[in-house]
Amino acid sequence: MAEIEKTFVVEKTCPICEKEFRVVKTRSRIMVTGRDEDGCTHYANFNPYYYTVWVCEHCGFAADEETFTTKIPDRHLTILKAVLLTKNIKVPFVEERTPENASTAYRLALKYLDLIRGKSSKKAKYAHRLAWVYRETGDKVQEEEFLTKAAEFYEEALMRESFPIGELTDNAFMYIVAAIYNRLGDRQKATMYLSKLISDQGVREREPRIYDKARELWSDMRSKSRR
Numbered sequence: 071m072a073e074i075e076k077t078f079v080v081e082k083t084c085p086i087c088e089k090e091f092r093v094v095k096t097r098s099r100i101m102v103t104g105r106d107e108d109g110c111t112h113y114a115n116f117n118p119y120y121y122t123v124w125v126c127e128h129c130g131f132a133a134d135e136e137t138f139t140t141k142i143p144d145r146h147l148t149i150l151k152a153v154l155l156t157k158n159i160k161v162p163f164v165e166e167r168t169p170e171n172a173s174t175a176y177r178l179a180l181k182y183l184d185l186i187r188g189k190s191s192k193k194a195k196y197a198h199r200l201a202w203v204y205r206e207t208g209d210k211v212q213e214e215e216f217l218t219k220a221a222e223f224y225e226e227a228l229m230r231e232s233f234p235i236g237e238l239t240d241n242a243f244m245y246i247v248a249a250i251y252n253r254l255g256d257r258q259k260a261t262m263y264l265s266k267l268i269s270d271q272g273v274r275e276r277e278p279r280i281y282d283k284a285r286e287l288w289s290d291m292r293s294k295s296r297r
C-alpha cells in the first residue's frame with residue numbers, strides 16, 4: 071500500500087495566523103510490526119511519527135494535535151504571534167513527508183516551546199519522537215543526540231510537573247527514562263531508575279505492567295553485562 075493511502079488530509083484553522091491550513095492525519099488501522107523497549111512502535115512500510123507535528127503552511131506554527139486543538143493561553147499567543155506574524159516563516163505543505171520534513175517540523179515545535187517556556191514533558195515527547203525518526207533512517211548520531219535531550223526533558227518533567235500526564239504516571243516516565251539511558255549505554259542512570267521502580271511495592275501492586283517491564287529491562291541489562 072502506498073504511504074499516501076495510509077493518510078488523509080483535513081483542513082484546520084491556525085490559532086496564530088487564523089488562516090486555514092492543511093494537516094495530514096494518519097489512519098488508525100496500520101499494522102504494527104514491532105515495539106522497542108523505549109516505546110517506539112514500528113509499522114509496516116509506514117512511520118506515523120513523521121506526522122505527529124502539524125505545521126501551518128502560512129505562518130510556520132508547529133505543534134502536536136493537542137496543542138492545536140486546545141485553547142492556547144493568551145500570554146503564549148502574544149509571544150508566538152509577535153514572532154511568527156513578523157518573521158514570515160514559510161513551510162510548504164507536503165502530503166507525503168520525508169524524514170527531513172519531519173525533522174523540520176519537530177525542530178520548529180521544540181523552538182516554539184522554548185519561546186513560551188513550554189512544558190518539559192511536551193519537549194520530551196517531541197525530542198523522543200524525533201529520535202525515533204532518526205532510528206528508522208539509521209542516523210545514530212542524531213538519534214542519540216535527541217534521545218539524550220528527551221531523557222533530560224523527561225527528568226525535568228519528573229521534578230516539576232504534576233502527574234499523570236495524559237495516560238502516563240510518573241512511574242511510566244521513570245521507566246521510559248531508564249529505557250533511554252540503557253540505549254545510550256548509561257548503565258548507572260538506567261539502573262538508578264529501574265531499581266527505584268522494582269523496589270517500590272506500590273508500583274508492583276498498582277502498576278504491574280510497568281513493574282514487569284522494569285524487571286524485564288533489568289534482567290536484560292544484567293544478562294548483557296555478563297556476556
Ligand SMILES: [Zn+2]
Nearest residue numbers: 084087126129
Ligand atoms: Zn498559521
